[in-house]
Amino acid sequence: MSQQGLSPMSFPTAPDKTALEQGEALAPRFDAKGLIAAIATHAGTGEVLMLAWMNDEALSKTLETGEAHYWSRSRGELWHKGATSGQVQVVEELRIDCDQDAVWLKVRPQGDGGACHTGAVSCFYRVVGKDGRLVRQ
Amino acid sequence: MSQQGLSPMSFPTAPDKTALEQGEALAPRFDAKGLIAAIATHAGTGEVLMLAWMNDEALSKTLETGEAHYWSRSRGELWHKGATSGQVQVVEELRIDCDQDAVWLKVRPQGDGGACHTGAVSCFYRVVGKDGRLVRQ
Numbered sequence: 367m368s369q370q371g372l373s374p375m376s377f378p379t380a381p382d383k384t385a386l387e388q389g390e391a392l393a394p395r396f397d398a399k400g401l402i403a404a405i406a407t408h409a410g411t412g413e414v415l416m417l418a419w420m421n422d423e424a425l426s427k428t429l430e431t432g433e434a435h436y437w438s439r440s441r442g443e444l445w446h447k448g449a450t451s452g453q454v455q456v457v458e459e460l461r462i463d464c465d466q467d468a469v470w471l472k473v474r475p476q477g478d479g480g481a482c483h484t485g486a487v488s489c490f491y492r493v494v495g496k497d498g499r500l501v502r503q
Numbered sequence: 504m505s506q507q508g509l510s511p512m513s514f515p516t517a518p519d520k521t522a523l524e525q526g527e528a529l530a531p532r533f534d535a536k537g538l539i540a541a542i543a544t545h546a547g548t549g550e551v552l553m554l555a556w557m558n559d560e561a562l563s564k565t566l567e568t569g570e571a572h573y574w575s576r577s578r579g580e581l582w583h584k585g586a587t588s589g590q591v592q593v594v595e596e597l598r599i600d601c602d603q604d605a606v607w608l609k610v611r612p613q614g615d616g617g618a619c620h621t622g623a624v625s626c627f628y629r630v631v632g633k634d635g636r637l638v639r640q
Contacts, residue, residue, distance in 0.1 A: 387621055390636045403554050405542050412549035417540050417605035429631065463626040464619055468554035470627045482601055484524055489600040490607045499527045
């Protein structure tokens with residue numbers, strides 16, 4: 367995934383809907399806060415691990431380094447996932463959706479193999495049961 | 504997934520972080536616009552189909568009916584996915600993440616089996632290649 371020379375804030379704006387949806391140019395549509403949604407799934411199991419956010423710098427760093435970078439909304443800073451926890455996410459593939467406002471990363475979590483700060487492998491460790499209560503699985 | 508009597512805007516607020524992250528109460532944290540992110544994956548293949556948004560009514564309707572409802576940000580209205588396209592999403596499982604601001608739906612797309620308005624099965628039909636260009640797959 368290494369992309370020498372791709373600097374932050376280097377993304378173009380798609381000139382029209384056809385370019386946005388069918389074109390070859392990565393032209394992410396960041397929202398009013400400068401963010402797009404990022405879904406991380408486990409490259410081995412396919413499990414959805416987490417939903418996080420990227421600004422242009424986080425997306426650029428992810429593409430440059432091959433390791434997932436996000437924007438921490440709670441801390442208001444660039445977040446190299448795993449820098450402190452060891453749960454670095456090596457990116458095997460990065461996809462973008464039709465209208466380029468969400469990305470999907472297939473990752474290999476390093477360290478203990480998890481992604482969630484609670485200790486669970488995935489942040490989505492609870493299912494909504496038939497009675498509307500959450501069941502840990 | 505049918506949940507008789509669950510009316511829109513019936514969700515509680517978690518009293519503390521422990522309840523939010525470890526509790527049995529579904530207490531979604533809608534953002535300033537009243538929305539949470541919703542990831543839909545194919546219940547059969549595991550592929551990520553789309554990233555959309557739900558308000559409290561959309562989440563309630565999804566739980567009530569067992570079919571995915573979203574909030575269309577572009578149209579500013581409740582969106583019963585597939586009502587016009589036939590791509591109804593039958594929900595096999597609904598999960599919520601650690602801090603309850605994102606849900607993950609495992610769905611069976613009806614109709615032509617797809618989820619994307621472009622005709623692709625998944626909205627994530629383009630991979631970012633090594634040169635930074637998008638490659639359709």
